[in-house]
Amino acid sequence: MIKTRNTSQKQLILEAISHLEHPTCEEIYAEVLKQDDSIGRATVFRNVKTLTDNKQLVKIVVPKGALRYDMSIKKHSHFICDRCGKVLDIFYLPNIDIPKSNLYEIDGYSLIFTGLCEECKKKER
Numbered sequence: 001m002i003k004t005r006n007t008s009q010k011q012l013i014l015e016a017i018s019h020l021e022h023p024t025c026e027e028i029y030a031e032v033l034k035q036d037d038s039i040g041r042a043t044v045f046r047n048v049k050t051l052t053d054n055k056q057l058v059k060i061v062v063p064k065g066a067l068r069y070d071m072s073i074k075k076h077s078h079f080i081c082d083r084c085g086k087v088l089d090i091f092y093l094p095n096i097d098i099p100k101s102n103l104y105e106i107d108g109y110s111l112i113f114t115g116l117c118e119e120c121k122k123k124e125r
C-alpha cells in the first residue's frame with residue numbers, strides 16, 4: 001500500500017530531523033539512509049517539501065547557504081553565525097504589527113539574527 005509507505009517515510013524524516021540541528025535536505029537524507037537505505041534522494045526531498053507545505057516543518061532561509069529545516073515546535077527566531085553558518089534557536093519573538101494589504105496575505109514571518117557564534121569569536125582572538 002502506497003499510502004502507508006508514504007506515512008512511514010515521513011515519520012522517518014521527522015525522526016531524522018529531531019536528531020539533527022537545523023539540517024539541510026542533504027543532511028536529512030544522509031540521516032534517513034541510516035534507517036532505511038532503500039529510500040531515494042528524490043523521495044526524501046519530495047517528502048520534506050510536503051511536510052513543509054503541511055506546516056509540519058519550518059524552512060529556514062539561510063543567506064548564502066542551503067535551506068535548512070526545523071520541526072514546527074514553538075515559534076522561535078534563529079541566530080546564524082556569519083562565519084561558520086551554525087544555526088541556533090533563540091526563543092524570542094518580538095510582537096510586530098503585521099502589515100495588511102490586498103496584494104498578499106501574510107501568514108508568518110521569521111527573524112534571523114546574525115553575528116559570530118561562541119567558537120568563531122574565540123578563534124577571532
Ligand SMILES: [Zn+2]
Pocket residue numbers: 081082083084085086116117118119120121
Ligand atoms: Zn561560527
Ligand SMILES: [Zn+2]
Pocket residue numbers: 022070076077078088089
Ligand atoms: Zn530552530
